């Protein structure tokens with residue numbers, strides 16, 4: 514016994530929000546895989562339990578309500594560590610650095626938010642990308658219609674079908690989309706938001722948090738982290 518209490522004995526139950534490739538998505542066989550999943554598998558191995566993934570809306574993850582309700586032990590959702598979220602969740606050490614990026618259809622390049630005046634810009638509801646855009650629109654008094662989509666797939670679909678002329682999300686998910694759909698969209702510009710992802714546990718779950726941080730530190734020191742990074746993110 515590792516001394517870590519789990520909501521379901523013998524299982525590390527992990528809440529995520531699909532799809533969010535390359536961090537979590539379903540493979541051809543319907544299995545949830547990705548960068549986050551591979552790292553959390555290391556935590557499960559350390560605890561000598563299996564991992565079970567629960568797909569749930571991002572709102573319940575970032576607000577702490579899923580963890581508080583015992584829906585899962587751990588949250589792994591490409592989730593940026595923010596001061597606001599730290600009030601309701603306990604975050605692991607950072608495991609990934611990200612920035613925001615503006616994607617457009619190839620050939621429809623715009624370089625600045627100002628150029629989107631009078632146009633529709635897509636964001637993903639509840640994310641740091643949405644917060645960043647709303648803050649920019651307010652601060653610079655931009656005349657942009659910000660349209661919020663419930664998940665990444667809906668946002669990418671809206672861009673692909675011209676319902677919005679540009680879309681904002683974390684840079685690595687656009688890089689992954691471009692890999693999977695060559696030639697369709699380009700990253701027109703980036704916003705250096707300096708974000709870091711963390712896994713989260715219910716406030717006060719120090720035993721699980723310690724196991725997560727130890728698994729991350731172990732993976733960083735023995736080369737496992739680099740291997741997982743190469744296989745899901747690239748060189």
Ligand code: GLN
Pocket residue numbers: 530533571590591592593594637639640641642683
């Ligand atoms: N990193 C972003 C955030 O934390 C997006 C996360 C996500 O959509 N899964 O808000």
